Amino acid sequence: MWATWGYLGSKTLGVATKQWTWLYIRFVPAKPRTPLTEPLERVVYDHRTLEAPESLLTLATPARLRRFLVPGVLVLLLGFVVQYRYTPDVVPFSQEMARPNLSQWTLSVSTSLSIRASREKVWSNIMGLPSYPQWNPYIREATIVDSSRKPLPETTSLSASHKLLLKTHMPPTMDASVKTTDMLEHVKLVDPQEFRVVWGSTGSGILFGAEVWLMLSEEGSSRTKFEMVTVFKGVAAHIIKTFMGGTVNNLHQSLVGMAEGLKRVSEGD
Secondary structure (H helix, E strand, O other): OHHHHHHHHHHHHHHHHHHHHHHHHHHOOOOOOOOOOOOHHHHHHHHHOOOOOHHHHHHOOHHHHHHHHHHHHHHHHHHHHHHHHHOOOOOOOOOOOOOOOHHHOOEEEEEEEEEOOOHHHHHHHHHOHHHHHHHOOOEEEEEEEOOOOOEOOOOOOOOOOOEEEEEEOOOOOOOOOOOOEEEEEEEEEEEOOOOEEEEEOOOOOOOOEEEEEEEEEEOOOOOEEEEEEEEEEOHHHHHHHHHOHHHHHHHHHHHHHHHHHHHHHHHOO
């Protein structure tokens, strides 16, 4: 499918390039050959002139060029839309899923570490949203809000279908003077029995889809493994993966910063 749309787009853009070249060749008056006996300086000067012939300025105008370039761009965009319209982009979420299937996502960023504390204690710190400013260098604030972004009472217990307004730092820092970035997330799962929390975007995900997974598992009788996985899909995910390596690195640092902060507060250091 991608090869087909890429071919059509390149052919359309190719027509535009050929048309421009044809206009140039057809309407730029040919200059008589300069005899070898003429001064070399005159030949160089003629080839360096920046003035386009009047016929070229009249016929190869931006408007005429757009007649061929715009269809090429539209064909490529149509390919994106059709591809993602008939290929589900955001993986259907199921509460039975133990963890995200990374093969179904375009980009994933994750971290994990071992914490010397019980799952119950670590879980309590994750669920204690009001205490995030004290230990979390990535998510500086996490507030449960309604559909109009109005904060709900702090005593509200986080559950599926809630919305979270997150104020984040990328890269992570505890410096309160650094400006935060707001993110509105839809909570998809809160499972205290399996110690899992999932939030992310909603909708078709044609342009962008994301999920964040926080998971706890036992490591012996007194240790807990914390995992945080962020997955992305959609047109924006391809752009981020291909051209925005710095953003991906900042996100990874942020996940690591949150994990280390959770470790410190859970271990009581």
